[in-house]
Amino acid sequence: MKDNRIMLTGFMGSGKTSVATALARELNYPFLDTDKYIEEREGMSVADIFAKRGEAYFRTLEHQITFDLMKNFSAVISSGGGFILTDAVYQLAASKFNLVFLDTPFEVCLSRIKNDKSRPLAATRTDEELLKLYNYRRGIYRARSDFSVDGSKKLLSDVVDEIIHKLK
Template sequence: MKDPFDRSTEESGEKCGKVIDKPLVLIGLMGVGKTTVGRRLAKKLNLPFVDADEEIEKAADLKIAEIFERFGEDYFRDGERRVIARLMEEDRQVIATGGGAFMNDETRELILSKATAIWLDADIDILVNRVSRRDTRPLLKNGDPETILRDLAAKRNPVYAMAHHHVTGNDAPHDLTVNNIIKALRK
């Protein structure tokens, strides 16, 4: 099996020098770029990529907003936990999770024990700008996005801090964020 870190990176020309033998799971607030960065990270490491939200929608045959609307957040989080548990059965892949996935005790324990958790972070102002481009985020439907994101960050960031690695992206190019993740994984 090919070692995805045993090759030169385009930007640095250095060997990464580490074997990935379990999933890399991206966590963080909505709008931080888990899916976009995750796709690029997977491509750079020659690993499969999977978006947990897309897998949840496939499993439920409903959009996430519809699941929230019809059944509520608790129902969604239970389904999310089960889908992530299934995804964790694969050893080597990059998984982007929804912003609240890591808040579930069982999901968090599973990720921390069977994967490498990477907290992608960005300033709230940047996140507000990004999430205001689309109206598909159920947690933002009933209020001011900035206020909601600040409240979520206050609650979630201490839990996200339990991740194995913390990488701040802000408005950096996605490839720079990918390279910063790879640097963090080398340590």
């Protein structure tokens, strides 16, 4: 049953954590962030995991924690930007979660991540490379989500209200 399980997907800097936190508060559900969960489990930052163990290792961790996340009957989860890109992770997540794509324009995402050293994929790419990655992933997010919500609205409460409305 996925009625009370909600997972936000989207590009880095799209606002997933902020929206998921507010949505969880509004619904009185637990909030979980997949990147923070992995950091606590591994005892190092996502950037350090990428640097020391590589992206493939990190994607394996994402698959492993999906099982842990499913133990919560009700939860709002902020997933990492690459979380549902792996087929096995996507299939598992789609079977247990309402997948909501936070569709935020690239320019907004870029302004939020531009100088953030904690984002390994953003820190090592040019703006043009990030735009290419954004365009590639955006199609996957759309195809693999139950619905999308405009993440560029001025009020966080408007985004939360739209998600709640679409879940009904």
